[in-house]
Amino acid sequence: MVQQIAWKVGGQQGEGIESTGEIFAKTLNRLGYHLYGYRHFSSRIKGGHTNNNIRISTTPVQAIADQVDILVAFDQESIDFCFHELRPGAMVLAESTIQPHLPPGKDVILCPLPLIALATEAGRAQMKNMVAVGASLALLGISSELCQDVVREIFAAKGDAIVNSNLVALQSGETALRALFPEQHPDLHLAPGDGKKRLFMIGNETTALGLLAGGCRFMSAYPITPASDIMEYLTKKLPQFGGVMVQTEDEIAAVTMAIGANHAGVRAITASSGPGLALMTEAIGLAGMTETPLVVIDVQRSGPSTGMPTKEEQADLLAMLYASPGEIPKIVIAPDSAEAAFYDSIEALNLAEEFQCPVILLTDLQLGMAQQTLPDLDYQRIQIRRGKLDLHPQLPEQSEPVPCKRFLLTDDGISPRFLPGIKNGIFHVTGLEHDEIGRPAEGSANRQAQMEKRLYKLASLHFAEPVRIDQRHATSDLLLIGWNATAGAINEARERLEADNITANCAQVRLLHPFPTATLTPLLAAARQVVVIEQNATGQLAQLLQMNLPASAEKIVSLRKYDGNPFKPGEIDAGIREVLHGHS
Amino acid sequence: MVQQIAWKVGGQQGEGIESTGEIFAKTLNRLGYHLYGYRHFSSRIKGGHTNNNIRISTTPVQAIADQVDILVAFDQESIDFCFHELRPGAMVLAESTIQPHLPPGKDVILCPLPLIALATEAGRAQMKNMVAVGASLALLGISSELCQDVVREIFAAKGDAIVNSNLVALQSGETALRALFPEQHPDLHLAPGDGKKRLFMIGNETTALGLLAGGCRFMSAYPITPASDIMEYLTKKLPQFGGVMVQTEDEIAAVTMAIGANHAGVRAITASSGPGLALMTEAIGLAGMTETPLVVIDVQRSGPSTGMPTKEEQADLLAMLYASPGEIPKIVIAPDSAEAAFYDSIEALNLAEEFQCPVILLTDLQLGMAQQTLPDLDYQRIQIRRGKLDLHPQLPEQSEPVPCKRFLLTDDGISPRFLPGIKNGIFHVTGLEHDEIGRPAEGSANRQAQMEKRLYKLASLHFAEPVRIDQRHATSDLLLIGWNATAGAINEARERLEADNITANCAQVRLLHPFPTATLTPLLAAARQVVVIEQNATGQLAQLLQMNLPASAEKIVSLRKYDGNPFKPGEIDAGIREVLHGHS
Amino acid sequence: MATAKDFQNHLKPNWCPGCGDFGVQTAIQRAFAASGLEAHEFMVVAGIGCSGRMSGYLHTNGFHGIHGRALPLAQGMKLANRALTVVAVGGDGDGFAIGAGHTLHALRRNIDMTYIVMDNQIYGLTKGQASPHSGVGFMTKSTPYGVIESPLSILQLALAAGATFVAQAFSKNPDELVALITAGIRHQGFSFINVMSPCVTYNHFNTYAWFTEHLVSLASIEGYDATNKKQALNTLLDHHDLVTGLIYQDREKKSYQELLHGYSATPLVEADLRLPQATFAELLAEFG
Amino acid sequence: MATAKDFQNHLKPNWCPGCGDFGVQTAIQRAFAASGLEAHEFMVVAGIGCSGRMSGYLHTNGFHGIHGRALPLAQGMKLANRALTVVAVGGDGDGFAIGAGHTLHALRRNIDMTYIVMDNQIYGLTKGQASPHSGVGFMTKSTPYGVIESPLSILQLALAAGATFVAQAFSKNPDELVALITAGIRHQGFSFINVMSPCVTYNHFNTYAWFTEHLVSLASIEGYDATNKKQALNTLLDHHDLVTGLIYQDREKKSYQELLHGYSATPLVEADLRLPQATFAELLAEFG
């Protein structure tokens, strides 16, 4: 009996790898396992190797495993491509007609199975995925009977005939495996799940759902991997709430349309990835200058330039902080999990209105696209806070044709706001420097006052958990710092270090601007060595830490990965041990 | 007798303020004075107050003066607008028909003069500027006779009649002043110039000329203040050398066209200001990824957003360093004077080709637009270095249809380069991650190798004077650090501090990426206090210094100005003294 | 009811004396008054250029954005609040150079709003460079040897982009301009009005006199039928676009708002932002 | 002389089996061969999209840029080296959505080069969202309730922008396509060829069968005169743009290069970069 298993299915894009993984995962979810799935894509639409890596566990997991226990291979390429990841003793369930063979050098068990033949027998060759699921479950020691309800549910809409043939296919996979490879593999037998079915989502979905729950009613966007999911979810759902998703001609139109909608008073967003965000740079400056609320989501992918669009990276951080013509107030939030992305999306919408400025919600491809089980999303935690927006203001008569003071200087730098279109509430805004009534103004004193108003208004920002701190020790050998999707892998690495009596605290930075220096200072002070773990080549968070916490600068070591693949726990563990050796 | 004078002329935009300043300056230049002129614009085309502030000195000057000695006012608004800058005892030469009057509170001498009447008498009312010049020269103790040659030269093309009437106008100004205000003002009498006529240029001109001298033969650009001068100079001059300036539909087209031209093998550039640079962000990433040489000039202006287009600011620094979707090699150079802009432009073109990457030449409005006398630009210092570009390569036959290795991995990360269009030299590039032959490639090892190749190739960069150091003391009370146009003002402030026995070294940072940490480290170490002087609100260079020199972080104090007006020496002096008091 | 005066704000525009934009300003004020709406019901979204300063010289709500982006800003505002009467304004550089893509797509999207271009065939604010509508041979700061690209035919482009209301006017003929803006505001869809608005400082070719000489009123063309697209196109070709009046109107095609699935009939800004708990549960139930 | 084979590089394209882009690929190879030039004399500049991968599947020089910017990249290359034969390729999203402004301006600029659009009326690479050329009602990932904007008329836009060579072809009719590309390359100016190139994976409406049924060859229209712009426009209106063949060519208008003042007759890449000292002195003498 084991507590977790890493299962992978590989084949050609377009031949059902996605659905194989989905049925497998749905089944296991209903049995109460925690799941974490990550896909590998080829840069083509049909054909090319793809695989889906699903980790199954009796406890929550948020990282891909170091090694694969079971590989389902529909072609030889999948075996060759994934072989290096297989653990010694792993099982390879391969379609037998491809005459599968194993590369040399590792003790792995090959089980050729007539997946296609069995599927054809059951009704349709495409059901080979169902056969593979049946065989895989058998390996895990899970009887295919437990899955029948899932199959019924999934195919219910397609009629009884389809349901039944799928049930037959499922069963035949189990039967064939047991018949051809009767040997028991206790190292693959999964301890039972808790029977609780959980949400199974990708971070892009939790983000999109958070936006909807947070009152977003307008989105304008231009398609781009890996952010399109957000647009595709909201374009379906917004009309249900009277809202609109506009696919624009480009990202500049997307962001400026969202600024327009926000200015008029709707919670409006746009979402893209690095190349699109680059194009939005100028307009984000406009939102900052006109003090217009705006939420922009950046689902980071591998750059530079078009780079590797379906690969993981965290390399937009400094660009998101500093890109703008001139200096504006800007909030940058980086959720540290798919679950957090839900709540942070809502908070982003709130902060944008409270502080009347752009908010960048920075996620990454792994967080956005990894499919995972989640604890329930809590309706009670959904808040709508609109700050100084007065929807029904009592306005004195506007007897002179002078605009209202949209940029009134106040103690906290935030001006009262009401929406355009209200009697006696005529006002004007401009991207030029302006006075309190929003007219272009270049006088020195006014300029300074407006500039300070804008930049210092974030001083009153209170962000609930700017750093997700997991502090086990008052002082420790190590402080491991990361951001976005690396939380899971860092945490697993930390357990391995602790197992070797290396004490380590963890901190995932979630608020990147304004930088949570005060929160971080004691943490860094309490560690002998600080390792900053990032999916980029220049150590961007490490640079930021160095800038903001110079007193701890010498302790900071940067651990980076930039090949497009997410960190595995073992890689972090090994990297840190190297650091420790280098310094001891 | 004095060694320097600050003279200013003010009036309505479009009524000849520019030409008044020009004739005055040209004259003084021919007499061998050093000049530094800075204009104030209104945000309108015709009308609105404008003024031209010209400092005249027997030694080089590179800052506007703290106070004005002589104001020529064509309207009352100019008196009111400039009054606060006048030094006690200053002279105001004002058009008498406007019935000029002085605001209370300062001891200033008002000299109403019938400028228009005298000009009309001499032939044309517009020649009031010539009358004003004659009167101004008289105040300086310079006989108008000395200027007659200049007037002849300037108007030669317009014929004798025009020359003569201007001479009459000039003379009448002198005569009128002496007649109406016979009192002598030794505090305005200028010591004689050295008789050497110097170049009189703005930084945008030295930049454009540097580009031309550095072999730039293609420019694509979109108009924007304060960068348009560069485009307007090159559009005139390039055809003389077979070259082309294309005015594009926007900045994205401008930068991508320049990338295309560079890829084909011409030295090509674009120039803009903050909003335009923001739009170029994505394309600069492409140049980085495809290892295409590219020079982009950013003449900074006041932001954020459209901001104050005719005002000074230095707020694009961090954006220029970090804006790009993903991580690329990039060189950022900030000339510290109009003279330096000439040589740095040439060097930018060289480095772009040597390192096959984008180079940002970062200047600011003050540097770009201030008109000043310059030492001769040295033809001998013009170098053309094209790095690993082989214009006449001997290529083996391309017998297989496989592209050449444009991205060959080499020790220094720089690949041999030849131009497209050569027999046996077919090659391919892409903004996707790619292998040595420029084909899309996502393998982990290749990705890492190409990423490291690109990022680490700048390790071999040698930049002649990354920091302009003026180190008078081995250790000092102060190290004053600035960048771009502030050099002159910082230097004057330093002299005042030294006069009070406060020892100060100066350093103007000229290479901003890769950051010259090694050069700066001993400098900062040797100072008790480091003051970083910048024209922005967030202290961007100070942040960079903190990031890169954490050991000196606690000494760093930031002195900022962000009202759109250039620092005056007195403001820096006062600011530093405040810092010293705050810390002593 | 509001009069043209109610849209004045007594600011002295920073335009050069004689600039064509003055005529557009007063025409907008008159047309706004003629529309029967009050000042606070309008939203004027302006580009960057001399023309872009317009939003500051009208007593209505105004948004002076960034160069070339007036249209997407304006479309966002209209979709957010369908009760606002949204009018975008800008220059020929703003709309046909840097903003050309947005202009085409706004025309085809057909959101119910009005777009007025002050076309002076030059870049005014940046002091005289060529615009996409500058004539061949025109010497400007950026073309010291003369423009060598043919000017874009703005009006034909609009028709090809699927425009439902295309008009052209002359800033010196205010009555026609007022009528066209009023009709544009009334039009149920995107109305585009190109106004020849001379730049007296930097364009000494396309002057008031030049336009007076060359512009032909469509009213003078017998049997001109503005609902006939083919006739519109052929007429533009015949007259090298130098016509004024309503060139084309499609009264049949529905606006974007009317076609939008599920779009709120009341202004979206008034929508309740909270999801009912049951709805939230339904949304969650889709993931499992 | 080079044959079509000499432009092949034996890479297996990553397009779906049956994708229209295969037909365009072989047509380009044949047309390049027909032009009489050698492989190294071409420069293919590609956008981003399924179509954008084209540059990698031809044995010529290639530049695979960023989304929507193939045209400015290509124009820069051509002006830098007039000896290169420059061909830009891309998708309908690349050229008419994000790149729409560049397309219009490239058409009017009329630099001597060729632009081939693989028009599948969908975003292929991003897995099936609507493009500016998608038909009304088309359900895509981004338009689950159907497209509600009218498709841009690409061909009419090109004419309005001042195009000097406009053609349309069908990827399944390679002979006509080869002839048009060959003519486009020969044309002294900017040639634009829109190729209906079906996406078999995401566009199940505009299929091979649909095009075969709807496309009309201009050759079949009696007396069609491709030098007559008016006739071209009217024919497009009559046939809702569903024609193939050479739609319009202006053989008179000079290309940008020919009109450029002072432009080097030899490739600019060969220019001497050093200024003679005397020239430098003259340049300096202007400042004083």
Ligand SMILES: Cc1ncc(C[n+]2csc(CCOP(=O)(O)OP(=O)(O)O)c2C)c(N)n1
């Ligand atoms: C992104 C960006 N690029 C360039 C500019 C500079 N700029 C301001 S207005 C303008 C063009 C003005 O021409 P037009 O749009 O025709 O307006 P006009 O002044 O003629 O009314 C330009 C290029 C800018 N503000 N922002």
Ligand SMILES: Cc1ncc(C[n+]2csc(CCOP(=O)(O)OP(=O)(O)O)c2C)c(N)n1
């Ligand atoms: C700036 C930017 N925005 C978005 C994308 C994502 N993207 C890649 S290709 C593409 C559109 C593909 O459609 P099309 O141009 O029609 O080409 P096709 O794939 O259909 O051949 C998009 C939106 C990108 N790469 N860069």
Ligand code: SF4
């Ligand atoms: S420059 Fe031209 S467009 Fe601008 S205000 Fe003056 S006349 Fe009008």
Ligand code: SF4
């Ligand atoms: S998705 Fe469509 S356009 Fe892309 S390769 Fe497949 S068939 Fe061709």
Ligand SMILES: [Mg+2]
């Ligand atoms: Mg204009």
Ligand SMILES: [Mg+2]
């Ligand atoms: Mg397409």
